[in-house]
Amino acid sequence: QVQLVESGGGLVQAGGSLRLSCAASGLTFSNYAMGWFRHAPGKEREFVGAISWSEGHTYYGDFVKGRFTISRDNAKSTVYLQMNSLKPEDTAVYYCAVSLSSGATLSYEYDYWGQGTQVTVSS
Numbered sequence: 001q002v003q004l005v006e007s008g009g010g011l012v013q014a015g016g017s018l019r020l021s022c023a024a025s026g027l028t029f030s031n032y033a034m035g036w037f038r039h040a041p042g043k044e045r046e047f048v049g050a051i052s053w054s055e056g057h058t059y060y061g062d063f064v065k066g067r068f069t070i071s072r073d074n075a076k077s078t079v080y081l082q083m084n085s086l087k088p089e090d091t092a093v094y095y096c097a098v099s100l101s102s103g104a105t106l107s108y109e110y111d112y113w114g115q116g117t118q119v120t121v122s123s
Contacts, residue, residue, distance in 0.1 A: 002024070006020060011122060031053070039093050051079060
């Protein structure tokens with residue numbers, strides 16, 4: 001059974017940084033991607049970025065523009081989302097997810113989801 005547990009969310013001032021973590025268990029697949037999405041009130045769920053677990057290749061949503069970085073720790077089965085230069089519009093619930101499809105950027109391409117962690121950026 002795949003489980004994804006996010007942590008690291010919280011309240012931060014604009015311009016600040018946060019690092020989210022997603023600890024995975026039960027992943028027995030040989031190739032998959034771990035991604036991050038966010039969902040703000042009144043908006044659609046938005047792709048933040050993802051990393052292919054076997055190759056470490058990362059790709060991001062257009063809005064990221066170098067502010068966010070995804071990395072992984074194979075030994076801990078954990079993926080991280082480092083967020084810098086945060087803006088109030090980054091306020092959202094951030095979700096970790098796993099896709100068995102290569103290069104997935106759409107939410108329906110992701111098969112497993114965490115419970116989400118709230119990120120609030122104050123102005």
